Amino acid sequence: MVSGKWLKLVKSLQVKKYRQLHQSFLVxxxxxxxxxMDSAYAIQAVFATETFLRQHIRTRPGISFEYHAATEEELARMGSFQTNNAAIAVAAMLPNAPLQVGPAGYALALDGIQDPGNVxxxxxxxxxxxxxxxICSEDTADVYNPKVISASMGSFTRVRTYYCDLPGYLRTHRGTPCLGAFLEGDDVHRFAFPPAGILVMGNESKGIRPEVEPFVTHKVHIPRYGGAESLNVGIATAVILDNVRRVGG
Amino acid sequence: MVSGKWLKLVKSLQVKKYRQLHQSFLVxxxxxxxxxMDSAYAIQAVFATETFLRQHIRTRPGISFEYHAATEEELARMGSFQTNNAAIAVAAMLPNAPLQVGPAGYALALDGIQDPGNVxxxxxxxxxxxxxxxICSEDTADVYNPKVISASMGSFTRVRTYYCDLPGYLRTHRGTPCLGAFLEGDDVHRFAFPPAGILVMGNESKGIRPEVEPFVTHKVHIPRYGGAESLNVGIATAVILDNVRRVGG
Structure with missing residues (x-):
């Protein structure tokens, strides 16, 4: 059985204010x-069914966190999932350290993406x-929101985020090509993507903000062949990145 | 105020059994x-706020359906949205008529896509x-499910679906190139897509079924550059179609 203290703490981590207070988040x-468990994140506690503990924790060498058996009902009560037949972990947030974008490779910048599922x-x-x-604008959905963690399907362990004033950040990266999706932009099927850059994706309904637009050095668009007005921002991100990679960006 | 009869009918259309009984669905x-309203679907009734009625319905010529003023609370109570500050329509389902795939253009085939949001x-x-x-296998989420209609963002009015025994359907289309995503398939960045064909997308966790695989004449895959194990089926569909169009398919 999970103690009342833990139950309360874990439940509180669904709320950003308490995540920031405890510098912890739920997985x-x-x-x-x-x-x-295979990442660099420091785990503080794991609550899991007996089956999960037996298969993945009790026999694992070098476990440095506490773990407790929990029923599926307790897991559902503690977490944000409607059902959970396996496990919940509490882990320490990483510091919000600046991410530098150098002359090699691409970075993404999210300008006010509101929906945690999209992030x-x-x-x-x-x-x-x-x-x-x-790189995330300050009003982009919190990466430690349980819905972001869940939708990332484990990718939060491999991708670093940095929340900051996005126009200010882009101002300090003026030498780096900065791409953004605009209706009047160049067709991604014909565009010669630079070998490195920052791809800015804008808010679900408003797109890239006027304060960010001046920093975009290359406007691109995904060609449309039918009647839909728009693509979801996640879909658009994937299609643009696929085109970047295709041409060796 | 919306009558109890309509309230009950509209609410029932969230359930497939009642949609089939009434041959009607919710938008x-x-x-x-x-x-x-701009599509070929026959509308049976619209429930909307006074504002929506005034802006979009009362002044519209040639309205052939009944409409009723409803409060936001009534709309939320009748429909599947948590909040709805505009309108709900009841429309007649189209017959599940076979869709032929000819020598020109592409069609999609969905092999057991379970999640209505994905469809x-x-x-x-x-x-x-x-x-x-x-073309949808019989166990693909029902196109008239309110979550499918909502996630399609209006595209259900322009895209036709046909639910059928998918292997049987593909058997009768043996002359048409049939593409499917498999790990061992050809890289979509290098593949010479045929000018016409059927692109099969498989179930979220199991992929394309063994009964469907023999009909796939061209196996393709999206190249991966990082650590994620997979892409969501919607994302994969977009990336493959973008590559099809890019090379003129």
């Missing part, structure tokens, strides 16, 4: 907890396309 | 209802890439 579900999906896509740095 | 939210997203992507025919 839920078998796949994400397993990826967490999580974008982390997974970044990870697929080998992008490990994601 | 929720301003954007989707407006796209519905809706795929309809939107198909629409963006100019694909109007989506």
């Amino acid at each position: 839920e579900g078998a796949k994400s907890v397993l990826e967490l 999580g999906t974008i982390l997974r896509i970044a990870d697929w396309y080998g992008i490990t740095r994601v | 929720e939210g301003a954007k989707s209802v407006l796209e519905l 809706g997203t795929i309809l939107r992507i198909a629409d963006w890439y100019g694909i109007t025919r989506v």
